[in-house]
Amino acid sequence: MHKRLFLTLTLGAAVLAGSCSKDEGEGGTASISGRVYLVQHNDDNYLLETDTMVAAKEDVFIVYGNDGYVGDDVETGADGCYRFRYLNAGTYTVFAYSTLQTGEKVAVARTVKVDRGEHATAGDIYIHAGKAYGTSMIKGWVYADYFNKNGTTVGYGWAYEQRVYIKRLNEPYHFDDTRVGLDGVYMFQKLQPDTYVVFTYSQNPSTEVPYPVYDTVTVEERGVIVETDTMQVQIKA
Structure with a gap:
């Protein structure tokens, strides 16, 4: 009788302990x-x-x-x-x-x-x-020497309205372009981490034939503005 009572109490305590542990x-x-x-x-x-x-x-x-x-x-x-x-x-x-x-x-x-x-x-x-979240920007400058029809330099300054292009490294074609502002600045936004090539065109003062001027830029992380070197060009005035 006592053994059965002890067993019942022990089992009851175990059930209660289990129900309290959630x-x-x-x-x-x-x-x-x-x-x-x-x-x-x-x-x-x-x-x-x-x-x-x-x-x-x-x-x-x-x-x-x-x-x-x-x-x-x-x-x-x-x-x-x-x-x-x-x-x-x-x-x-x-x-x-x-x-x-x-x-x-x-x-x-x-x-x-x-x-x-x-x-x-x-x-x-x-x-x-937001549309800019998780992206970065590339910021650069373009400076120009201006020449006349004789190939003589007649002035210099920021290359306002000069078009600048961007492409991914090892890809043949650009995917975006922008123009240089009054302060010589151009910017490309909403870029993912990658290596890019930004480029514009200069002109040979003797022949006026355009040729590209490049700068390779690596964006290593999101949420940053990567500044590049100033690109120097020659443009017919």
């Missing part, structure tokens, strides 16, 4: 909240400046513990804030997506540990978007 997920009394900001990379911004604002109506996802899949998702409010409720104690990962100019999604995540009945705040999440 993995990460729903069904508890903890919660996690945070805020998402959107960093907007605007097109035609030649300084790579950005605008930062709260990210309203943005999807935020949560992963329970070491799960390899999303456990739940919520949408941020007008103030960029979100909250996951009724969580068990444990470690969670919350994340939202940045969107590259190519359309590729990149997760920006925060890991949060929360105890039973506790409310934890995740660090702010900054996501990025």
